[in-house]
Amino acid sequence: MIEQTTTTPIEAAPVPGGRVELNGQIYWTDAKGALIPAEIVKPTDQLVDEQVRKIMGFAVPLNAQVARFKQHTLNDVADLMAVLAQEYSTKIGGEKGNVTLTSFDGTLQVKVQVQERLTFGPELQAAKALVDEYLTELTEDSGPELRGIVHHAFRTDQSGLVNRAELFRLLRYEIPDERWQSAMRAIKDSIRVDGTKEHVRFYRRADARARWEAVTIDVADA
Template sequence: MNASVIPEGYRTDSKGRLVPESSIKPIDLVRDVLVVDLIAEAKEAQERLKKLKALAFSEIASFIDLSLKQYEVHIGGNKGNITLYSFDGKYKIVRQIQDTIRFDERLQAAKILIDECIQLWSVDSNDHLKALILDAFQVDKEGKISTGRVLGLRRHDINDPKWLQAMEAIAESINIVDSKRYVRFYERDSEGKYQAISLDFANV
């Protein structure tokens, strides 16, 4: 007999053992029906949300392409954060694409070059800028470097060959390891503030 086939009049318990239904308490059977039925509803709702998310991203991408065609330009890929408003401003939809990045070993080369810059500038350099640079390479409790702080160094307009070489090393050390896509829906309340239309079960 196939192990996956449960004989009529039996059920399997949490340890996989066959138990005659006649020996199961009525309240346990009612609980089982409740849990199984609600889980089925939850899975259906999950599938509907997946379809809504896919539809939203597809429709937003199509609209952006349609809008850009007016100017004969094209955006490669599906990147970028976009906010779309209804004509009356009552509703807005926000699409966000968030990349998770990691730095490879070339970040260490950048740090060495930056350290050399600090040594060369030590006489007349800005102490605040030095503090920002040193802080950028500090690690958190998990031993991770803040990507935002490191990337923020590239915003400084410093025309020094060694600094520029370090910034190039930072750029080349970036690796995108994950990309998460979000779409959020908002409705403006009576006070004119946008309130999220929650699709989180806990916040409904």
């Protein structure tokens, strides 16, 4: 029997006040860590601060509850898969652990999708050097689109991560130049699987002929 998970009402969690008392005087701590006397903090700043702390008081425990719900769901699905595997003496679900569970009447659905986290090794720098060498021989008129694609593919974001989708896009180009071919092999060799992340998605519909509608848990999409 799969254990049913339950939720409890969200209660506000204590949030640091951002204020200190020194020698009987109340000070507010600003973003630089400086202590500002309470009487010179603008009322509007005080109001914003109050509301942010009030909202965060509910957001923090809600985040923890969603995390617990996700883990309970994954555990329930894993238990069910184990029971089914024992019953039928075979592995249930996709090759990477993906599985879709649908209610008997076809109106409710739970999907567990396992996504690999990819990183890129030092071979990527060799690939960029080879691509740059190839591009230097192209005229401005002969490869402007390709130059733009390469620029976006190897450009890193604020976290130092390359654009994975644009990088994989380069692999689709059939360019016979030996340096390009070597660069594409280097890109493929640079790919590392740095663990996996499990996503749980929920769907419902009025009847078995209706379209599925997502039941979102993401606050941004609620």
